[in-house]
Amino acid sequence: MTTTATRAGGATPAFPPIWLRDNCPCERCRDPRNGQKLFGITDLPADLTVRDTEATADTITVTFGPDGHRGVFSRAWLEAHLSTSDGDGRTEAAKQLWQARDLEGRLPAADWAAYRDDPAERARVLRAVRDLGFAVLHGTPTEEETVLAIARTFGYPRETNYGTLFDVRVEANPGNLAFTGMRIAPHTDNPYRDPVPTLQLLHCLANAAEGGDSGLVDGFTAASLLRADDEAAFRILTTTLVPFAWSDASTSLRADRPLIDVDPAGHLREVRFNNRSMQALRLDPAATTAFYAAYRRFAEIIARPELLLTFRLEPGDCLVFDNTRLLHARTAFAESGARHLQGCYADLDALASALRTLEETA
Numbered sequence: 001m002t003t004t005a006t007r008a009g010g011a012t013p014a015f016p017p018i019w020l021r022d023n024c025p026c027e028r029c030r031d032p033r034n035g036q037k038l039f040g041i042t043d044l045p046a047d048l049t050v051r052d053t054e055a056t057a058d059t060i061t062v063t064f065g066p067d068g069h070r071g072v073f074s075r076a077w078l079e080a081h082l083s084t085s086d087g088d089g090r091t092e093a094a095k096q097l098w099q100a101r102d103l104e105g106r107l108p109a110a111d112w113a114a115y116r117d118d119p120a121e122r123a124r125v126l127r128a129v130r131d132l133g134f135a136v137l138h139g140t141p142t143e144e145e146t147v148l149a150i151a152r153t154f155g156y157p158r159e160t161n162y163g164t165l166f167d168v169r170v171e172a173n174p175g176n177l178a179f180t181g182m183r184i185a186p187h188t189d190n191p192y193r194d195p196v197p198t199l200q201l202l203h204c205l206a207n208a209a210e211g212g213d214s215g216l217v218d219g220f221t222a223a224s225l226l227r228a229d230d231e232a233a234f235r236i237l238t239t240t241l242v243p244f245a246w247s248d249a250s251t252s253l254r255a256d257r258p259l260i261d262v263d264p265a266g267h268l269r270e271v272r273f274n275n276r277s278m279q280a281l282r283l284d285p286a287a288t289t290a291f292y293a294a295y296r297r298f299a300e301i302i303a304r305p306e307l308l309l310t311f312r313l314e315p316g317d318c319l320v321f322d323n324t325r326l327l328h329a330r331t332a333f334a335e336s337g338a339r340h341l342q343g344c345y346a347d348l349d350a351l352a353s354a355l356r357t358l359e360e361t362a
């Protein structure tokens with residue numbers, strides 16, 4: 001038996017009794033102080049029915065069988081749940097995919113003081129990170145550790161074996177190519193972690209070197225182009241677990257994940273792309289050959305000039321970007337020139353939470 005919440009003049013969609021009961025808003029079902037459910041699924045009768053419904057202009061009261069339990073539902077709430085969900089905002093379904101020409105000369109950016117002091121401006125910046133994958137703050141203090149203070153405006157720095165922050169500058173004995181003046185091709189960071197850091201911040205303290213410009217590629221755009229061009233290659237990259245690893249004397253990190261992660265509906269959710277830390281695959285020869293062909297096709301798309309958005313970080317600029325979606329890059333620079341960035345990792349869930357809170361109180 002099903003019940004109906006009628007839409008004026010519309011169809012009469014059915015809510016199954018178990019769904020209604022699981023969402024019953026009464027005080028015995030939900031703690032009114034926090035809205036949390038007070039029961040588990042096996043506490044509900046297996047043979048639930050809707051015995052009766054009574055409608056008013058604003059509510060529908062449901063009486064359940066076999067136990068006679070009653071719950072009063074808001075019609076507005078029921079109607080808001082008629083359509084399928086657009087999800088939690090993490091997949092391509094909620095994103096604005098871009099190529100370089102879409103954003104050249106109009107990067108999503110804000111002045112630090114306005115961001116710090118104006119909730120509407122802060123919401124605009126956080127929305128850009130959510131929807132476009134990044135934003136730039138100008139005019140932040142050029143003092144060390146400022147990057148951590150910026151991360152704390154919307155979330156929490158994620159401490160790793162690199163510390164709570166890392167310095168990106170030329171080192172005499174570099175443990176990572178980032179700490180040289182070499183060109184760094186577009187990549188995502190730390191694919192050898194599970195979970196991967198979902199956000200990265202890069203704060204520029206000095207950039208007097210010739211070169212050393214920054215670049216971003218929308219990995220979702222690249223993956224969607226691959227899907228359109230070569231669906232078989234796309235499928236290989238969504239289904240092949242690729243081993244990534246990083247180690248030094250005190251650390252040995254490893255995660256096996258696909259280069260392109262999709263949700264059960266097939267929507268792009270995460271991209272990993274970092275040849276520096278990819279380890280030897282252990283697949284049968286045919287699968288290995290097919291993987292490499294697909295990987296090359298994806299890499300060729302990522303390398304298309306029209307996908308690479310380039311810009312220069314000046315002292316006081318802080319780039320905040322989605323490390324599960326955007327690939328970042330750097331042009332080569334003279335190691336004699338002063339270039340110093342400080343970076344940290346943080347996470348998208350806290351940023352999305354900060355944004356929702358700002359939007360709900362606006």
Ligand SMILES: [Zn+2]
Binds near residue numbers: 028030
């Ligand atoms: Zn109830």
